[in-house]
Amino acid sequence: MIHSKGTSLEVWLRYANDLGLGPYYHDRCSPQEGRPVATESFVESPAAFQPAIQPENTRTQVKPIAMPSKNQSTAAAVAAKSAAQSLIQAPAATSLFEERIANDSLQLIQEAIGHNCTRCKLHKGRTKLVFGVGDPKADLVFIGEGPGHDEDIQGEPFVGRAGKLLTQMIEAMGLKRQDVYICNVVKCRPPENRLPEKDEIATCSPFLLRQLGVINPKVICTLGACSAQTLLQTTQGISRFRGEWFDFRGAKLIATYHPAYLLRNPAAKGEVWKDLQKVMAHLGLQAKKRQVAASS
Numbered sequence: 555m556i557h558s559k560g561t562s563l564e565v566w567l568r569y570a571n572d573l574g575l576g577p578y579y580h581d582r583c584s585p586q587e588g589r590p591v592a593t594e595s596f597v598e599s600p601a602a603f604q605p606a607i608q609p610e611n612t613r614t615q616v617k618p619i620a621m622p623s624k625n626q627s628t629a630a631a632v633a634a635k636s637a638a639q640s641l642i643q644a645p646a647a648t649s650l651f652e653e654r655i656a657n658d659s660l661q662l663i664q665e666a667i668g669h670n671c672t673r674c675k676l677h678k679g680r681t682k683l684v685f686g687v688g689d690p691k692a693d694l695v696f697i698g699e700g701p702g703h704d705e706d707i708q709g710e711p712f713v714g715r716a717g718k719l720l721t722q723m724i725e726a727m728g729l730k731r732q733d734v735y736i737c738n739v740v741k742c743r744p745p746e747n748r749l750p751e752k753d754e755i756a757t758c759s760p761f762l763l764r765q766l767g768v769i770n771p772k773v774i775c776t777l778g779a780c781s782a783q784t785l786l787q788t789t790q791g792i793s794r795f796r797g798e799w800f801d802f803r804g805a806k807l808i809a810t811y812h813p814a815y816l817l818r819n820p821a822a823k824g825e826v827w828k829d830l831q832k833v834m835a836h837l838g839l840q841a842k843k844r845q846v847a848a849s850s
């Protein structure tokens with residue numbers, strides 16, 4: 555495929571970002587170029603983007619990989635879509651879902667895992683198994699990679715610094731934490747907060763897929779590369795398909811950066827907010843309004 559200069563540059567910048575050479579891709583985007591301004595807090599950021607929110611229709615109109623929005627410049631949008639399409643095909647069938655359990659429930663899944671699961675080596679350093687929290691009928695599910703230190707102690711996902719930022723993100727979307735469901739690919743903390751390894755993901759992720767089957771959300775928002783790569787069955791870097799829509803078992807799936815990444819790279823918050831806006835548009839959500847101080 556022959557790329558234009560602009561397209562080639564974008565592809566190389568995305569590739570460099572995948573290699574961890576960024577975040578200059580984000581840093582090079584000035585507000586004057588129409589890029590969103592990264593903010594320190596997701597609670598304040600909605601106002602900057604509210605005009606872009608347009609409710610979308612139902613999931614019956616969702617395509618496997620969504621077309622770029624009307625407002626995207628055609629060259630960049632087509633390049634991004636083309637790159638994502640050529641790199642990733644969402645799984646057409648899932649063997650794990652084919653073995654669906656009749657009358658499955660979150661309680662049954664919890665019982666199946668047990669309190670002292672030793673199916674993979676992650677059990678060795680575990681304090682508490684972190685199953686997941688939130689509305690069992692949620693329209694929106696957030697999926698991270700695995701529990702960290704605070705989550706391991708408390709037995710609840712996303713309760714540390716990254717968790718607080720996720721809560722801000724959720725609230726910026728006009729929701730409360732209890733309105734969504736939050737879980738991880740693996741349910742026990744990987745040592746030293748490393749990424750879950752292949753065998754651990756293969757052993758534990760069937761429980762995640764059962765959870766998704768029971769909750770049956772409209773939108774799945776994966777946080778970070780691990781959960782996106784697990785569900786989409788790809789090894790491609792997240793920056794190549796972040797913000798694109800995929801069909802996943804009747805739900806829409808969108809990948810965005812992990813809140814822990816945002817703590818290290820606040821400049822990427824604007825990109826994540828754009829992704830969350832897409833989710834909001836699909837679910838018909840309104841951004842949280844900024845509180846205006848009383849004049850008297």
Ligand code: SF4
Binds near residue numbers: 671677742757
């Ligand atoms: Fe069991 Fe999952 Fe924990 Fe591994 S990560 S020990 S499979 S619950």
